[in-house]
Amino acid sequence: MLLIAGLGNPGPQYARNRHNVGFMAADAIARRHSFSGFSKKFRGEIAEGTLGDQKVLLLKPMTFMNLSGDSVGDALRFYKLSPADLIVIHDELDLAPGKLKLKTGGGNGGHNGLKSLDAHCGKDYKRLRIGIGHPGHKDRVSPYVLGDFAKADAEWLEPLLDAIAAHAELMAKGDDAGFMNKIALATGAAEPKPAKPEKAAAADGGKPAPAGKSHIRQARNSAQPKILPTSGPMADMLKRLFGDKKS
Structure with a gap:
């Protein structure tokens, strides 16, 4: 069994925040692969389904971002899972908007959700970091991550979430390189067509x-x-x- 946790804050006022892109990705996976409806459990919302031949639990902690580890830790202990069975999807300030990074372990980069997870689950879990860009100064970080995506962001955000959902099976079975390659192919810009030569x-x-x-x-x-x-x-x-x- 695999636990995939998308991080965010509960409530409609936060639904389109940059900080909630983990929730958005979890919802996209659930829709694409016909998971069960989300129900309340482990101080969060959880849905069950499969990715390939892997049974998967999707979890959206409802403890607010700073206490994400409380919810995820409860689920890991209940199912007797280890950090190796956990994938966390979250926003990343230090990546350009629309860029992804998938790796196991690493630092928390000041992300309060990851700090909480590290305290409850250890650090050896896989992280899918979704770039949202940086506002330019640390004093602007909080209003930035708690602000909604701009309308123009839909041009890269929606195709990216669709691609993550479409190829989540590769991530679930541990084919990280294959997953990242599929995402790149699905979201990469089309090659520009060569201009027709003007008559000399x-x-x-x-x-x-x-x-x-x-x-x-x-x-x-x-x-x-x-x-x-x-x-x-x-x-x-x-x-x-x-x-x-x-x-």
């Missing part, structure tokens, strides 16, 4: 060069001597005008 103007400012011919080739063609007729009416006329040059 002739060197003398006249008509554009015909498609498929360079100026150099045209110049070479124009430099070739013109072959004059040697017989027929035109040849006779030229001989009368210029005389016979052969003599």
